[in-house]
Amino acid sequence: MSITLQEQPTTDRGFWNDTGKTGIGSWIFSTDHKRIGLLYFYSVLGFFLVGVVLGLLLRLELMAPGRDLMSAQTYNALFTVHGVVMIFLFIIPGIPGAFGNMVMPIQIGAADVSFPRLNLFSWWLYVIGTVLVLLSLFTGGGAPDTGWTFYVPFSARTGTNVSLALFGVFILGFSSILTGLNFVTTIHRLRAEGMTWSRIPLFTWSLYATAWVQILATPILGITLVLVIAERMLGTGLFDAARGGDPIMFQHLFWIYSHPAVYIMILPAMGIISEIIPVFSRKPIFGYKMIAFSSLAIAAAGSLVWGHHMFTSGMSDTAVLVFSFLTFIVAIPSAIKVFNWVSTLYRGSISLDPPMLFALTFILLFSIGGLTGLILGAAATDVHVHDTYFVVGHFHYVMFGGTGFAFFAAMHYWLPKFYGRTYKTRPAVIAWGLMFVGFNLLYFSMKVLGMQGMPRRYYDYLPEFANLNMVATVGSWILAIGLVLMLVNLFKGLFKGAPFTGNPWGGATLEWSTPTPPPTLNFITEPVVTHGPYDYTALKHDVREADSGVTP
Amino acid sequence: MTHAPHKDYSGAKLGMWLFLFTELLLFGGLFVLYAVYLARYPQEFASGGHQLNVVLGCINTLILLTSSLCAAMAVTAIQQDNRQLTLRLLGGTILCAAGFMVIKYVEWSAKIHHGIYPGSARLVEGPPGESIFFSLYYMSTGIHGLHVLIGATLLAWIAWKVRNGSITRTDFVILENGALYWHLVDLIWIFIFPLYYLML
Numbered sequence: 001m002s003i004t005l006q007e008q009p010t011t012d013r014g015f016w017n018d019t020g021k022t023g024i025g026s027w028i029f030s031t032d033h034k035r036i037g038l039l040y041f042y043s044v045l046g047f048f049l050v051g052v053v054l055g056l057l058l059r060l061e062l063m064a065p066g067r068d069l070m071s072a073q074t075y076n077a078l079f080t081v082h083g084v085v086m087i088f089l090f091i092i093p094g095i096p097g098a099f100g101n102m103v104m105p106i107q108i109g110a111a112d113v114s115f116p117r118l119n120l121f122s123w124w125l126y127v128i129g130t131v132l133v134l135l136s137l138f139t140g141g142g143a144p145d146t147g148w149t150f151y152v153p154f155s156a157r158t159g160t161n162v163s164l165a166l167f168g169v170f171i172l173g174f175s176s177i178l179t180g181l182n183f184v185t186t187i188h189r190l191r192a193e194g195m196t197w198s199r200i201p202l203f204t205w206s207l208y209a210t211a212w213v214q215i216l217a218t219p220i221l222g223i224t225l226v227l228v229i230a231e232r233m234l235g236t237g238l239f240d241a242a243r244g245g246d247p248i249m250f251q252h253l254f255w256i257y258s259h260p261a262v263y264i265m266i267l268p269a270m271g272i273i274s275e276i277i278p279v280f281s282r283k284p285i286f287g288y289k290m291i292a293f294s295s296l297a298i299a300a301a302g303s304l305v306w307g308h309h310m311f312t313s314g315m316s317d318t319a320v321l322v323f324s325f326l327t328f329i330v331a332i333p334s335a336i337k338v339f340n341w342v343s344t345l346y347r348g349s350i351s352l353d354p355p356m357l358f359a360l361t362f363i364l365l366f367s368i369g370g371l372t373g374l375i376l377g378a379a380a381t382d383v384h385v386h387d388t389y390f391v392v393g394h395f396h397y398v399m400f401g402g403t404g405f406a407f408f409a410a411m412h413y414w415l416p417k418f419y420g421r422t423y424k425t426r427p428a429v430i431a432w433g434l435m436f437v438g439f440n441l442l443y444f445s446m447k448v449l450g451m452q453g454m455p456r457r458y459y460d461y462l463p464e465f466a467n468l469n470m471v472a473t474v475g476s477w478i479l480a481i482g483l484v485l486m487l488v489n490l491f492k493g494l495f496k497g498a499p500f501t502g503n504p505w506g507g508a509t510l511e512w513s514t515p516t517p518p519p520t521l522n523f524i525t526e527p528v529v530t531h532g533p534y535d536y537t538a539l540k541h542d543v544r545e546a547d548s549g550v551t552p
Numbered sequence: 553m554t555h556a557p558h559k560d561y562s563g564a565k566l567g568m569w570l571f572l573f574t575e576l577l578l579f580g581g582l583f584v585l586y587a588v589y590l591a592r593y594p595q596e597f598a599s600g601g602h603q604l605n606v607v608l609g610c611i612n613t614l615i616l617l618t619s620s621l622c623a624a625m626a627v628t629a630i631q632q633d634n635r636q637l638t639l640r641l642l643g644g645t646i647l648c649a650a651g652f653m654v655i656k657y658v659e660w661s662a663k664i665h666h667g668i669y670p671g672s673a674r675l676v677e678g679p680p681g682e683s684i685f686f687s688l689y690y691m692s693t694g695i696h697g698l699h700v701l702i703g704a705t706l707l708a709w710i711a712w713k714v715r716n717g718s719i720t721r722t723d724f725v726i727l728e729n730g731a732l733y734w735h736l737v738d739l740i741w742i743f744i745f746p747l748y749y750l751m752l
């Protein structure tokens with residue numbers, strides 16, 4: 001990369017005020033990808049916290065056997081809303097919307113995305129979809145109680161306000177499609193001179209693969225949701241066995257989207273890890289090509305495995321076998337990534353700054369989640385643990401331990417760059433420790449409970465499950481304390497902390513060569529890329545030049 | 553970095569093509585259901601298909617093909633700087649769209665008049681395969697009709713931009729994209745028509 005540090009006095013706050021416009025309108029109508037990224041960031045973070053509070057309430061109810069806090073119906077609504085908020089409002093739009101928007105155009109040396117206005121429109125669609133989902137909680141027959149998967153026949157019959165929630169999710173899907181479309185076009189068209197395909201940073205590569213999944217999978221969700229709405233409103237009967245329809249077809253269509261959607265959730269997270277690991281190991285990434293390729297391989301192979309959610313739904317044995325086999329295939333590119341990260345660490349000069357701590361935690365937790373995924377992917381074992389807490393443990397390990405922790409890693413890695421101020425390290429490390437301990441108490445207990453046979457989506461359980469449920473609930477409190485500490489420390493730092501300038505972590509991707517915070521057009525002079533994204537020898541050379549006052 | 557207000561034509565078209573893929577996949581879900589249920593209820597699908605009005609379906613196909621031709625010619629016309637012709641051709645496309653919707657309305661009303669609509673007593677009590685066939689028919693043609701309306705609105709907006717001179721001989725990518733969208737609407741009908749009216 002051209003590591004000519006385009007330094008600039010940081011008194012000028014870059015894109016924060018170089019347009020001369022202030023006020024709320026300069027944000028919610030801005031087409032600057034960095035501002036839109038921050039809009040997304042605060043929206044998704046807000047809903048993450050809402051989701052966390054709902055999760056804590058679920059755990060509180062499950063603290064002891066019997067009815068503790070709420071009725072069964074309230075519990076059903078709570079886990080549905082928890083799931084919908086976490087999936088559709090936090091984790092799917094999360095990393096692409098927030099960090100993809102903030103960082104990706106800079107990483108490829110562009111001034112903005114290809115369609116800045118469409119980008120803003122995506123965020124507005126997100127807002128509209130969100131409002132509809134939230135409205136569905138308080139209007140009509142009350143909050144949906146179907147689970148985030150909206151399975152028919154229940155979702156077609158329940159009296160709760162499912163139609164409005166479905167329509168909200170439909171709009172959210174539209175927003176996701178437009179982000180994907182924008183990113184693919186941007187990465188094809190707006191790369192700076194010298195930014196060849198083999199010099200694209202791995203975070204951008206992962207967003208590219210993700211974007212294709214967003215484009216190709218989301219429409220299927222869209223039509224499926226529309227069909228369920230039609231089922232409710234018009235009585236089409238397409239999924240109603242009594243009328244000749246087939247509820248299994250709903251499951252197929254739903255998972256044709258929703259399995260690839262887990263790659264929308266995890267691929268960008270893997271991209272973040274691929275950026276952080278080499279920087280804090282002071283070593284070029286091991287196997288750049290394989291990591292980039294495996295993102296595409298995951299996106300492609302992952303489109304063919306949806307049936308592993310339906311092993312117990314009554315598919316033919318042949319279908320079960322094929323889907324089980326294909327599921328194991330997807331494990332290969334995922335493992336390739338893990339091996340490459342570990343090889344990058346090997347003999348690196350590792351510094352355990354907060355971003356790195358979160359990134360390393362990602363590798364551990366994601367590996368646990370991924371390996372338990374294989375237990376679920378193998379039809380023989382899945383039949384036993386299907387719909388138990390083992391599944392709940394599994395997907396929290398990948399989604400929260402994986403994508404959630406990658407999101408935290410990105411917050412500690414990139415946000416100082418955009419704020420020009422940074423957080424204190426010690427509280428961040430303590431927060432990380434609390435979260436790590438709390439997380440494992442919470443979700444490992446769930447896995448064991450699942451093995452013992454505790455079913456998911458119940459507000460009560462047999463007395464023999466009491467001890468581990470108590471452990472899990474205590475774990476959720478420790479996790480929550482860690483989370484609060486982390487956020488307080490981070491935001492205190494971003495708003496009032498020590499100045500953050502230049503390239504303190506020694507990243508070689510383009511975002512570390514721009515002024516801090518970057519100006520609205522990102523670069524002072526149009527960058528010309530001459531090195532790979534993890535070529536740190538070039539970085540040392542250029543930094544020395546910059547230090548000795550040689551102007552670029 | 554100076555911000556030369558660049559217009560990236562290839563980029564704009566790439567974006568449009570990607571969007572067209574999403575539309576194809578949206579209808580793809582309906583086609584998958586069609587395939588599965590056709591395999592399950594071949595007889596009922598055949599008898600359902602025979603109840604559709606092939607003549608009206610044919611006329612509508614011709615109308616849509618003509619409309620697509622007009623849209624394509626409008627793109628050529630603007631490249632020749634013939635604004636009057638462009639507007640007339642776009643008007644032709646929109647007129648065809650209106651004609652299509654009127655015929656669709658006639659078709660639907662006739663069916664509804666005979667008590668054939670999703671959830672109607674006749675379908676609920678009849679053989680399940682028939683109800684599935686007509687539900688799919690209404691969903692597919694309904695969502696397609698919605699796309700006709702959206703496409704026509706889009707083209708009307710584009711015509712307005714041609715009129716006020718913001719789409720010109722050198723800057724017509726919006727018109728081109730609008731025409732692409734219209735071709736997609738046409739294309740989907742080209743699949744729906746034989747599947748429901750002819751093949752069964």
Ligand code: HEM
Nearest residue numbers: 052055056058079083086091147148399400456457458476
């Ligand atoms: C403090 C944090 C969290 C706690 C305490 C928590 C707790 C729980 C519990 C207890 C359930 C199971 C409910 C049941 O089956 O009866 C659940 C379900 C779920 N959680 Fe979480 N969770 C947390 C964070 C997250 C995160 C970060 C995500 C995703 C990014 C997430 C996604 C989900 C989903 C998708 C479900 C399934 C909902 C359904 O069954 O429809 N959760 N959570």
Ligand SMILES: [Cu+2]
Nearest residue numbers: 259306308309
């Ligand atoms: Cu899956």
